[in-house]
Amino acid sequence: MSDNMIEETVRRLLANEVSRELLTAVEAGAFAGALWQTIAESGMTKILCREAHGGIEASWPEALPLFYQVGYTQAPVPLAQAVVGQYMASRCGLDLAADSVFALAAGAQTRSLELSSHEAGKPATLSGTMTAVKWARHAHWLVVETAGCIALVDARESGVRIEPKADAASLPADTVVLDQAVVSHALAAGIAGLSRPLEVCYAATTAAQLTGALDYALDLAVQYAKDRVQFGKPIGKNQAIQQQLAVLAGEVACSYAAATTALRDLPAIHQHSAPQAEFSAAVAKVTASDAVRTGASIAHQVHGAIGFTYEYPLNFATRRLWAWRAEAGTSTEWAERLGQAFIQAGSDQFWPNLTARTLPSAVGAAGGADGHAGSMQAERNATHA
Template sequence: MAEAENIVVETAERIFADLADAQTINRDTKGGWKAPLWQALGEAGLPLSWVSEEYGGSGASIADGFAVLGAAGRFALAVPLAETMLAGWLLSQAGIDSPEGEMTVAPASPRDRVTLDTDGTLTGRARGIPFAKEAKHLAVLVQDGRGKALIALVEAAKCRIEQNLNLGGDDSDTVTFDRVTPAAIKPAPEGFDLTSLLLMGAVARSLQIAGSLESMLDISVRYSNERVAFEKKISKFQAVQHNLAKLAGESAAALAAATSAADAFAGGATADAAFLEAASAKIRCSEAAEKAAAIAHQVHGAIGFTIEHILHRYTLRALAWRDDFGSESYWAVELGKRVAANGADELWPLVASR
C-alpha cells in the first residue's frame, strides 16, 4: 500500500473509531452521532475523495477511495459516504462541480432509466436509491431521446422521494423525476453508460461487504473465546472451530475478490478485465455475505439476534448491500453473456491474465 493511501486510510479509520463506534451508535436511538461524524468526514475531504480539486474535491486516487470504503465496511458505516464518493466521481466524468453535503447516485438498478425530455427536464423513476432521503443532491445518469448518455446534478428537494428501508434499516428510497429541471447537465464521456456506473458501484459495495465480513469474523472469534458452556469456552468445541474456519474462509475470499477488482479499476484494466473483476467480486462477496452472516449468528446463538448486540449492524448491512448496483444473479447472467459473446477461445486468456 502506498504511503499516501496509508495516510488517507489512517485518517478515515481514526474518524470511524472516534465517531462511529458500533456499540455507541447502537445505543443512540435518536441518531445524534450522524452530524458530528459527517462534519468530521467533510473536514477531512473524504466524501469528495474522487473529485479533483478543480471540481471542488480533495483529489485522492481511485485506490485511496477504495481503501476508505473497505474501512467503512469494517465499521458498517450507516451514512452516505460511499454514495457521495460515487456521486462526486460520476459528476467528475462530465466536468460538473460537486456541491457540499450528502449526495447519492441514480439509477442504482439495471432496470431503471431516467430520460431527458425535449424541454430539458428529467423524467423517470429510480428504485432502491441509497440514502436519497438524506441527500441534498443526486448525481443522475440520464438518456436523451437518441439514447445518448448525459450526467446531471439534481437537487433532491425537486424530486419526489418515497422512503423505504433496506435490511440494515438504512434508506433505500424510490426517487421519481417528474419534469425536474437539473442544476447542471453535460454529456457523459464517449462509451460511458449505465453499466459503467453499476460496475463502479458494484466494486464499492464489494469492498464494503468484505470489510463487514472482517468485522463479523473478529466479533465471532472474540465472543467464542468469552462464552463458556459446559464449563469450557465454546471456542474449544470442534463444531464451533469448524464454523469459525469456514467464516474465515468466506471473509478471505470476499476480501481477495474485492481488492482484486479495486486494483483492476485503479490500475486502468481493459474493459473486459474490469467487467470480469467487478462482476466476479460482486457475485463472490454477495455469496460470502449470506454464508458468513449465517455462521456468525450461529456462533452467537440467540444473543446475536437481539437489537442490543452489534452483530446485526454488520450482518444485515452486508446482506442489504448485495442488492445495490446489481445483485449477484444479475451480474452472473451478464458475465455469462459477456463470455459467450467473446467466444470460448477468449475466456482462458482473460482469466489467466488476472
C-alpha cells in the first residue's frame, strides 16, 4: 500500500466519522467504540507490524498520515498509542488483537515505579503511581517503560487501579496505581542506539499529531480572514494579519519538517539500529511544542473572541494542542536532555554529533554521509530547541 493510499484512506475515514457530536460525547466520558472498531478493521493499528501479525511492515514515514490526520481532525481515539504499542509487541513476537486499546507511560511518568526482579516460578511485578496516562481507563494494555525495561501489563487484571482524570482537552489522562501488577510480557525491543524506544517513538508520533492540529488551526484562520469583512473588505487584506498568518504557516512548516525527520529516523520493524532517533525525536517534540505556543496565539488573535467559544471548532483544536504539548515529555524536558548530553560530552563533540543528528552517546554509530546530508536541517532544529 502506497503512502498516498494510506493518507487518502485515513483522511476519508476520519473526515466522515469525526463529528462535533462525537467530540462532545467523548469529552463527556464516552469512548468512540464504533469509530475504533472501524479503524481496527481497516488495519491502521497494525500498519507497522510484521505480516505474520496482520501488519504490512510499513515504515514510520508511511504511517505519518495516521498521526497527522488524528491531529487535523482531532479524532478522539488513541490511534497513535495503539500503533506504537502494536509495533513494540510485534517486534517481540506478540500478535495482539487489532482492536486492543493501549495506554503508554514513559519518562517522568514512571520514575516512581518499582520493578520486582524475576523469581523462580514467579513473574515480575510493578508497583507505584503514574499520572496523566492517556486513555488508561479504556485500555486493554498498559505499556510501561521503566528501569530499562518495557513492560506490558493487562489493565484489567488485579493490581491495577485507575483513577479517572482529564487533560486540557477534557480527554482521559488518568492516574494509574499499580500494586504488584503482574508484567504479562517483558518486551526487549533490541534497538541499538536507542535506550528508551517507547519514549522516543511516543514523542515522535505526538509531534506529528501536534503538526496536524496546528495545520488545522492555520486553515481555520486563513478561511476566517477571507470570510470576515470589516470596513468593506476581508480582514485578510490587512498586511498585519497577512504577516501573522505567514508566521503561523512558518511554524507549521518547521513542525512538519521536524516531525517527518523524527519518523524517518525511527527503525522499521526489521531494523535493529536507530542512532539518530532520540536526537530527532527530541528536536521534533521541542519544535512542535514551541510552535503551539506561537501558532495557537496567532490563530486566536485572527479570530478574536469567537475563537474561544465552545461552539467554534478552533476551541477543540486549541485545547488538544495544549494537551498534546504536555504529552510524551514537555519541550523543557526534551530540551534539557539535549542540552545535558552535549554539555557532558564537551565542546569537541558538539559539531560532529550535531551534523550527524546523534546524541553524544550514539556517536560513531551513524553513517557519515547520511548525517552530513541532514546537517543544515539539524542545525536549524537544534537552534530552535
